[in-house]
Amino acid sequence: MTNCIIMHTRNSMQPNDLERIARQIRLRDLQAVYEAGAGHIGGEMSATDILTALYFKVLRVWPEQPKHPERDRFVLSKGHVALALYVTLAKRGFIPEEEIHTFLKPHSRLNGHPNCNKVPGVETNTGPLGHGLPVAVGMALAAKLRGATYHTYVLTGDGEMQEGSNWEAISSAAQFGLNNLTLIIDHNRFQQGAALKDTNDLAPFASKLVAFGWDVTEINGNEMAEIVPALEKRTARPHCIVAHTNKGHGISFMQDRVDWHHRVPNAEQYQIALAELSETL
Template identity: 70%
Template sequence: MEPQELRKIANRIRQRDVRAVFEAGAGHVGGEMSVIDLLTALYFDAMNVDPDNPLDPNRDRLVLSKGHTALALYITLSEKGFIPKEEIATFLQHNSRLNGHPNKVKVPGVETNTGPLGHGLPVAVGMATAAKLDKANWRTFVITGDGEMQEGSNWEAIMSAAQFKLDNLTLIIDHNRLQQGARLADTNDVAPLAPKLEAFGWAVQEIDGHDMDQITQALAAQNVTPGKPTCIVAHTNKGQGISFMTDNVAWHHKVPSKEQYEQAIAELKEPAE
């Protein structure tokens, strides 16, 4: 799919995300805005998935390790056809299957339950290892936050992936420089991330995580380095696309007022570049 069309889809997902957070009175809107371009490129360009056959054994897998941004994943899945678009209106409601964190048992297209940070990459290493053992061609992708990279379990998984030459595994780090309550630099600053992953034997790319041309190129199968897992450090902005949310730590977990909601939607309705 052409980058311009991907940008339009991402913009549509952003608008629906903001409305769902506003209507539900809860959500992680800032981190969702930073990850939506990545999710859009994955589901509408890079990944081999079929909404009519969500358990196809030959499908590519995505693990959203930063599970608190589940709403962005749900809306992306609805745009792709895995779940009805109208179901997004049930987000966080009583008996809804669209909970605050993804649930593989309930939601088609979700590959594993996530929430506790630092678990998604280890699970993805297991998936990629399984594909190697089966001599299968499908790829495994995992998205983590940059604050999440402070978890030691991730670095154990990083070592294992390099040891077993999992070139069918791609780690995407949503590097928006902010985590709950503080900047990454003010807590446990794991940046710069690229040289650390390279030191562990990974093939690493750094990109603008809101540039569709760069994202799609980085995710393309022909750019995989044989014998090495891939890490894409995607430099993003928390609250991307909304002026008062952008790069603002307060919007990790906050609900817009009616006036803020209307301003956000008005800004997002501007034509995507």
């Protein structure tokens, strides 16, 4: 009965419902960063809409059975935004919501990078960039070999796409015809310490993925009406979603500012951000 209720709720979610949940997740993420005195709030804000759409609309998952064999797989390759995933998992019922207060505290299982041995709903440990997509390719290939029906999703950062391991994985996914794999690139145009264009600018991504044999969809990654159809899209080849997002999305003084990659708001900034995120709830 519980599974039926979960599936019904997930299927009935409309864009405005998802937008409300995303705002709640952003607000709790902000509070947790401020409480912990650490985090990667800029990238967490840019990725929240994608995480919300996945966990509250698209993914076939069962929070009370986090290892259900038929579950879809999601890999957070940009593991430094683990807090956004923790808040999403808590809101979806995988872990207690009050546990978010323990983020980064001694003996907490909510570390700065997700750990699949400690946190229900986390599929694999991530942190070193360029690891998540190769693991996701393995998951998708395993499903093909076993005849399993689950779909694998993986979220990377655009700066992370500078890692050569990602392009080896992209080539392999095309070679093996992994049409059960969706890569989402959080294209917020900034990485730690610099804009993407000032480091190793691989954008535009779409033409490169097409050249590797992938299907590609470009969307506004902070717009639910575009996110959900892209995530639900199925093609004959591996699918990449280039999600154009804003670093620090939803908080005026953080948006598109490279210094908010892992900066923590002071008391005055916290109150401003709190007010901005709360006024739309």
